[in-house]
Amino acid sequence: MKPLTFTLRQRPAERLDLSPLVPHLLAGKTAAQIERIELQTTRVRVDVGEIFRVRVGDAEQIRIEDACDRFDHVGQAMTGGDIVVDGDVGIQAGRLMAGGRLTLRGNAGPWAAAGIKAGVIEILGAAGDRLGGPLAGEMAGMRGGVVVVRGSAGERAGDRMRRGTIIIEGEAGAHAGSRMIAGTLVVGQKAGPLPGFLMKRGTIVLGAGCSAMSPTFVDCGQHDLLAMRLLAGLIDPYSRHAAALLRRRLQRFAGDMAVLGKGEIFIGNRN
Amino acid sequence: MRVLTVKGVRIDDTFAEAFGMRATALIITADTARWARQAALNMTGFATSVIGCGCEAGIDCELTAKQTPDGRPGVRVLLFAVSTAELQKQLQSRVGQSVLTSPGSACYAGIEGEEALRLGNGLRYFGDGWQISKRFGAKHFWRIPVMDGEFVCEATTGLTKKAVGGGNLLILGRTSKTTRAAAEAAAAAIAKVPDVIAPFPGGIVRSGSKVGSKYKGAPASTNDAYCPTLRGVVKTSLDADTGAALEIVIDGLTSDAVAAAMRAGIAAIIKLGPKRGATRISAGNYGGKLGPHHYHLRDLVP
Numbered sequence: 001m002k003p004l005t006f007t008l009r010q011r012p013a014e015r016l017d018l019s020p021l022v023p024h025l026l027a028g029k030t031a032a033q034i035e036r037i038e039l040q041t042t043r044v045r046v047d048v049g050e051i052f053r054v055r056v057g058d059a060e061q062i063r064i065e066d067a068c069d070r071f072d073h074v075g076q077a078m079t080g081g082d083i084v085v086d087g088d089v090g091i092q093a094g095r096l097m098a099g100g101r102l103t104l105r106g107n108a109g110p111w112a113a114a115g116i117k118a119g120v121i122e123i124l125g126a127a128g129d130r131l132g133g134p135l136a137g138e139m140a141g142m143r144g145g146v147v148v149v150r151g152s153a154g155e156r157a158g159d160r161m162r163r164g165t166i167i168i169e170g171e172a173g174a175h176a177g178s179r180m181i182a183g184t185l186v187v188g189q190k191a192g193p194l195p196g197f198l199m200k201r202g203t204i205v206l207g208a209g210c211s212a213m214s215p216t217f218v219d220c221g222q223h224d225l226l227a228m229r230l231l232a233g234l235i236d237p238y239s240r241h242a243a244a245l246l247r248r249r250l251q252r253f254a255g256d257m258a259v260l261g262k263g264e265i266f267i268g269n270r271n
Numbered sequence: 272m273r274v275l276t277v278k279g280v281r282i283d284d285t286f287a288e289a290f291g292m293r294a295t296a297l298i299i300t301a302d303t304a305r306w307a308r309q310a311a312l313n314m315t316g317f318a319t320s321v322i323g324c325g326c327e328a329g330i331d332c333e334l335t336a337k338q339t340p341d342g343r344p345g346v347r348v349l350l351f352a353v354s355t356a357e358l359q360k361q362l363q364s365r366v367g368q369s370v371l372t373s374p375g376s377a378c379y380a381g382i383e384g385e386e387a388l389r390l391g392n393g394l395r396y397f398g399d400g401w402q403i404s405k406r407f408g409a410k411h412f413w414r415i416p417v418m419d420g421e422f423v424c425e426a427t428t429g430l431t432k433k434a435v436g437g438g439n440l441l442i443l444g445r446t447s448k449t450t451r452a453a454a455e456a457a458a459a460a461i462a463k464v465p466d467v468i469a470p471f472p473g474g475i476v477r478s479g480s481k482v483g484s485k486y487k488g489a490p491a492s493t494n495d496a497y498c499p500t501l502r503g504v505v506k507t508s509l510d511a512d513t514g515a516a517l518e519i520v521i522d523g524l525t526s527d528a529v530a531a532a533m534r535a536g537i538a539a540i541i542k543l544g545p546k547r548g549a550t551r552i553s554a555g556n557y558g559g560k561l562g563p564h565h566y567h568l569r570d571l572v573p
Contacts, residue, residue: 144406163406182404201403226377226423227405227414230341234407262401 003061003084004034006052012070015041015090016051019073023081023100026059041072069109075102078119091128094121097145110154111135113147116164120238126151129173132166133159140181142166148238155192158185161202167235167242177204180263184231186242199256199263207245207268217255217265224249228266275569279545280552282568287439287533288556289564292321292351293358294434294524295388296381298334299370300345308333310373311346314365318350319471320520322491326352326361327436327522329468331381340379341423347381349468351436351522355386358430363393366424371397371415377423382524384429391415391424431524435564438467438521438529440536441479441497441553444545447515451475453548454517457536461521464535466528469519479518479555494555512550526564534571541573 004026016039020026026034034056035049048054052064060081064074067087074093075083080100085093088106095114104112107125113132127149132142133156141160152170159175161183168176168185174192177185180202187195187205193212196204205228232246250266275282299314301307311330318328331347339345350365352358370378371394378390391413395402403414404426411426440457444450458474461467469475484492495501496508497516509516519536523529540549554568 146408165407184405184407203403203405223420225414225421226341226343227403227412227421230377230412230423231405231407233340233342234410262403264403 001061002055002057003063003082004057004059005055005063005065006048007055008066008068008087009051009053011068012046012051014044014046015070015072016046017041017073018064018071019076021048021062021064022075022078022083023059023062024079026062029059031056067106069107072109074104075100075121078102088125093123094119094147097121107151113142113145113166115141115143116145116147117143118145120145121147122238123147123149123151126170127153127157127168129154129156130159131157131168132161132164133157142183146235146238152189153187157187158183158204161185165235165238167239169239169241176206176210177202177263177265180204186235186239186245188239188241188245196256196263196265198259200260201262203264203266205242205245205250205266205268209267213253213265214256214258216258217253218257220252220254220264222249222251225252275572277541277572280541280549282537282572283551283553284567284569285554286556286559286565286567287437287554288559288562289435289437289439289526289529289566290562291432291564292353292434292436292522293355294349294351294382294431294522295358295362295384295428296331296524297348297350297362297366297370297390297428298339298345298379298381299348300334300339300341300343300377300379301373302343302375304333304344306373306375307344307346310370310376311348313369313373315348315350315470316369318361318365319476321351321353321357321436325357326350326365327468327470327520328361328365329470329474329522331468332465340425341377343377349381349466349522349524351434351468351470355388355430359388362388362390362428366390367394367397371417371422371424374419379425380428382429382431384431386430386432387427388430389426390428391426394422394424433526434522434524435526435529436522437562438523438533438564438566439555440519440521440533440540441516441555442519442540442549443497443509443513443516443551443553444549445512445514449546449548450515450517453540453543454519456539456543456548457519460535460539461519461532464528464532466525467521467523467532469521469532471518471520474519476518476520479516482557508553510551518555529564530566530571533566533568534573537568537571538573
């Protein structure tokens with residue numbers, strides 16, 4: 001069966017909330033019903049039909065073509081199925097996702113994968129700040145699932161992450177893995193200053209070190225840990241690059257000693 | 272009793288009677304095959320019979336580096352007990368004392384079962400607060416800091432309630448030497464069958480037992496009907512030419528696995544023949560009233 005496809009007619013005049021366009025909310029709807037769904041974020045009403053040309057198909061496979069950075073909440077709270085987006089998206093893509101697969105063939109704005117619980121998000125471009133992180137007032141960020149960013153990520157990637165795995169194949173901004181509660185964050189290239197800032201538990205792996213390490217992390221020496229090789233085998237289907245990094249001999253730092261100190265940062269190449 | 276003779280080996284028209292058990296499986300890995308085997312041997316030591324050891328355990332097979340979760344050589348171990356609680360207790364203490372302690376070891380679930388048994392979820396407390404939980408998808412591991420690095424252990428393993436314990440073969444020969452040769456051939460053949468173990472030393476037991484005793488408090492005692500020195504004294508099950516009897520006890524994750532193991536054992540004994548090996552094969556049962564699984568020897572002859 002062909003996918004359910006949304007093709008952009010013209011760039012919207014306002015930011016749009018695309019959270020209704022997820023498989024479980026579109027299942028069983030006709031084209032006419034889908035075209036009447038409201039997407040506006042201002043007082044001006046905007047329906048799907050005004051923004052997109054809709055080609056009906058399997059609601060389990062959604063394609064959004066010619067996306068733009070005014071599309072917010074893409075794939076929000078999706079529970080299953082498959083969404084592929086061609087182009088950039090705005091804030092909070094894949095927020096609170098609970099299953100399925102979201103592929104963004106472009107860049108994502110801030111708070112991509114915010115609070116994701118399960119499922120897989122792949123961002124072929126770059127991710128904005130606070131990847132996977134909590135919104136203001138939330139106690140925890142990412143709680144499960146896998147997030148793969150082929151490009152780089154902004155500041156505070158994995159903020160307050162509780163469980164799950166983030167793989168950033170490029171660089172990460174300042175404070176990667178800040179306030180981590182647990183979980184795994186792999187950065188293929190270099191990270192900005194102070195990775196793991198105030199992390200309690202969890203694992204951060206940096207392929208090419210960071211621009212400045214917090215003095216509240218202590219050196220535990222070089223290790224070739226079985227757990228990292230085991231993890232390498234599990235993440236290999238998502239990122240060969242990250243898996244190869246985990247199989248290297250790694251320098252372990254424990255911290256953040258300013259808080260609980262049960263987290264760890266592994267560095268592949270000390271600069 | 273009608274007797275079937277195949278290539279000179281007499282096969283009694285009887286059956287082995289076996290019981291339902293709870294079982295689990297583990298994969299133990301180490302840096303080398305030698306150390307994986309060492310940990311498995313220690314863990315499955317003193318696990319011949321549920322009566323005295325709490326569980327019956329043994330090595331199912333050796334695994335190559337490609338067959339294990341962490342890409343190192345390993346061993347698959349099976350553990351059988353009469354109740355879930357006892358199996359959990361034995362698993363915990365045996366992995367804790369024999370696998371956790373073995374250099375470079377790691378331990379993973381070896382079976383997916385309908386229920387889960389605690390593995391790393393219990394052992395993690397050895398980490399004294401320094402243990403690290405790692406989850407990826409449905410997989411959950413514990414990393415426990417130890418003196419040679421970290422002990423990696425899967426959080427849980429599976430439990431099966433379809434396991435069968437007590438499949439058996441009685442092997443009778445002219446001398447103890449030829450009888451042992453036949454039992455060794457059968458044990459070697461059974462070792463190659465997947466999902467089964469023969470928990471006694473080298474897979475073979477020489478002190479088969481009967482239920483009950485003349486002494487109070489002893490639940491089992493020597494199987495006098497099969498003791499060659501008591502022929503003539505007691506009601507014997509031995510033939511005039513029998514000089515020794517040995518038994519192989521088989522536990523399997525499924526009834527089919529036990530049947531396959533008995534079939535392989537019988538075939539190996541027949542192949543060796545009556546001159547160098549056994550003259551007769553029989554099996555132990557309790558009249559068919561106690562155990563739900565019956566394995567008739569005539570159905571298992573090749």
